[in-house]
Amino acid sequence: MNTSALVAILVFAAALLSVFGVLYRMATRSHARGELGYDGIVILRWALLGQLAIFAILTLTAFLS
Amino acid sequence: MIPPVVLVLGLAMKSLYVLDYVHVLTGASWTGFDLYTGLVLSRVLRSLEIPARVEVAKRLTPTTFFIIPSLAAVAITSGIYLAQAMGKFNLADPWILAAGAIVVVLTVQGFGVFLPNGVRIFLELAKVKPDPGLISKLTMRNVRLAASQAVFQVLIILVMAHLAVY
Numbered sequence: 001m002n003t004s005a006l007v008a009i010l011v012f013a014a015a016l017l018s019v020f021g022v023l024y025r026m027a028t029r030s031h032a033r034g035e036l037g038y039d040g041i042v043i044l045r046w047a048l049l050g051q052l053a054i055f056a057i058l059t060l061t062a063f064l065s
Numbered sequence: 066m067i068p069p070v071v072l073v074l075g076l077a078m079k080s081l082y083v084l085d086y087v088h089v090l091t092g093a094s095w096t097g098f099d100l101y102t103g104l105v106l107s108r109v110l111r112s113l114e115i116p117a118r119v120e121v122a123k124r125l126t127p128t129t130f131f132i133i134p135s136l137a138a139v140a141i142t143s144g145i146y147l148a149q150a151m152g153k154f155n156l157a158d159p160w161i162l163a164a165g166a167i168v169v170v171l172t173v174q175g176f177g178v179f180l181p182n183g184v185r186i187f188l189e190l191a192k193v194k195p196d197p198g199l200i201s202k203l204t205m206r207n208v209r210l211a212a213s214q215a216v217f218q219v220l221i222i223l224v225m226a227h228l229a230v231y
Binding site: 002005007009012019030034036045050054065 | 066076138146149150159185
C-alpha cells in the first residue's frame with residue numbers, strides 16, 4: 001500500500017468536501033428562501049456523488065501501487 | 066469515470082506502459098481543454114451578448130463539470146505513480162519540486178475556484194429566476210482561469226519533457 005498517496009487523496013477529498021459543504025449550505029438557504037427549486041439540490045447531490053466516486057476509485061489506486 | 070478506471074487497470078496490471086499512456090493522455094487532454102477554452106472560447110464568449118453567454122454556459126458547464134476534475138485528478142495521480150515507478154520521485158530534485166509547485170497551483174485553481182464556480186453556475190441556472198449577469202460573470206471567470214491554467218500547463222510540460230529526457 002502507498003501510504004503517502006492514500007493520505008494525499010484523502011486530504012484532497014476532504015478539501016473538496018469542505019468546498020461542497022459550503023456550496024450545499026448556500027443552496028439549501030437559497031431553497032429555503034424560495035429562490036432555488038428542489039432540482040438544484042438534486043443536481044448538487046449528484047455532482048457530489050460523482051466527485052466522491054472519482055476519489056473512491058483513486059483511493060483504490062493507493063492499494064495497488 | 067473512464068480515466069480513473071483505466072488508471073486502476075494500469076496499476077493492477079503493473080504496466081508502466083499503460084500508466085504512461087494514461088498520464089500522457091489525461092495530461093494532454095486537460096492541457097488541450099485549457100488552451101482551447103483560454104485562447105479560443107474566451108474570445109468567442111467576449112464577443113457575445115449576456116443572454117447568448119448564458120446559453121453557452123448552460124451547455125458547457127455540465128459537460129466540463131465531471132470531465133475536467135476527472136482528467137486533472139488522474140493526470141496528477143498517475144504522474145506521481147509514474148515518477149515513483151521510474152525512480153524519479155526525488156524531492157531533492159529541483160525539477161520534481163518545480164513540477165510539484167505547478168501542480169499545487171493548478172490544483173488550488175481547479176478544485177478551489179473552477180469547480181465551485183461550475184457548481185454556482187449550475188445552481189444559478191436551476192433557480193426560479195436565474196441572474197444572467199451572475200451566470201455570465203462566473204462563466205467569464207472560469208474562462209479567464211482556464212487561460213491562466215493553460216500557461217501553467219505549458220510550463221509543466223516543459224518540466225515533464227526535461228524529466229523524461231534527463
